[in-house]
Amino acid sequence: MTAIKARLQEIGAAGIVVTHELEFFGDLSDGTIDLARHLTRPLPATTTARARERSTQEIIPMVSSLNTQKSPPGRAVPLAVDRLSVRTEGGRALVVDVSFRLGAGSCIGLVGPSGAGKTTVLRALLGQHRDSSGQVLVGECRLPLHYSARTTAEKRLFEYVPQSVRLHLNPALSIGYLIARRLRQADRVDNANEAVKVLDSISLPADYLLKRVSELSGGECQRLGIALAIAARPRILLLDEVTASLDPANSAFVVELLRKLRDERSVSMLFVSHQPDMVARLADDVIEMRSGHVLSSGISVDLGSLPAAMSSRPAALEQAHSVARSYP
Incomplete structure (x- = not known):
């Protein structure tokens, strides 16, 4: 500036x-x-x-207006990542020996400065990096490290929500079409009733099925991205800076929505963020990364103990304290 x-x-x-x-x-x-x-x-x-x-x-x-009917929790499918490493085609290390455990229905916050390797970890879990090594286990199943080698069931274990959902969607398509397509891909019934339930899970009315992506606000697009991910009924959500482009009010709403989905559906989450107040509100544990390495893990999700690297200015962290204290 x-x-x-x-x-x-x-x-x-x-x-x-x-x-x-x-x-x-x-x-x-x-x-x-x-x-x-x-x-x-x-x-x-x-x-x-x-x-x-x-x-x-x-x-x-x-x-509070969201549907409060709880879905029965599925079989526990904890994620175990052991010595995950990723390199570029030229051999440069992007991520080195990252290990952690994610329990069913829990959330880990991945924090650290830009370029620390947080998104690379998410992409590696999705199988998008060919030159990767280590182990990724979901339950007792060891997943192939590349997406093309995974079975359909293994591919459905993860769903990814990007920082800007709008950039990943065709602006001319209707919300109803996108939801129906995702339901079909997940071998679920794709009738209007199911589509309305998907919208209801993110507190959007049924008439949004007729809207196009181009008609949605930034916050509504992010909620749609979460809805499309949840419609596939994954066991693990990979959330990449999903509140970074939102105003504080919409950020708080999205985090509360994710908390509700996690608690009611026992969905496990990896939450990449630079916002300490959002991490403290959603995550059970925090992993701090820098230059592709894990510096610390299991950090208490107390705003005062979150890594200083999450804030480029001391005032920003104090500001996060102030906002967090105002939450119910």
């Missing part, structure tokens, strides 16, 4: 930044406008924290 501001001054231009980081940009900009509040005047930087707190409190109660 410092470089951008210097460039703007150099060429005599003005700049408009669209962001959810109101606290951060409030210190760098000449004024902020919170469109969620329909404001037409600059929002003082000192009020942005309170505005975010209020918007979070407004959306959290929406979770």
Whole structure:
């Protein structure tokens, strides 16, 4: 931002930044406008924290409207990863000797700076890296390390939700079509009733079946990505920065949605994130990575004990403390 501001001054231009980081940009900009509040005047930087707190409190109660009928827990399928390593075709190490255990219905937060190897671990579990080694076991079953060698049942053990679901979906397709296709792929009934149940699981109304991807907001797209993943009934969800592009209110809603799915359906989760408040809210344990190595694991999911690497500024962690304390 410092470089951008210097460039703007150099060429005599003005700049408009669209962001959810109101606290951060409030210190760098000449004024902020919170469109969620329909404001037409600059929002003082000192009020942005309170505005975010209020918007979070407004959306959290929406979770209570979700279907509370519990699905019967399936057979426990813990994940065991032993000495997982990944290299590029040129031989450069991306991930080195990563080992951890993930129990049924539990969540591990994968944290660390960009380039630490967090997403590489998720892709390796999906079988997307040819030059990988180590062991991946689900229950008593040792999975082939490459996707093409896995059976249909083994492929369905994992479902991946990316940071920006919108980039992975055809904007012209309808929500109803996408859900029906996913249900068929999972050998499930793909009638309208089942599709409505899928939407209900993410608190979206039935008329969204007629909407196209291009008509959804960012938060709705992320919830759709989770719905499509859950529709396949996986045992393990791989969540790659799924709240990074969302405002605090939608981030809180998505995390509460994931908590509900985890608790009611005994779905295990790996949650990659740079947001300490989201990790503390969802994860049971935390693994810290850096430069492809595990630095520490089993960290208590207390905001005060999360790795400092999760925040580039001390104020950001204190800000996370403040927001977390406002949650019910």
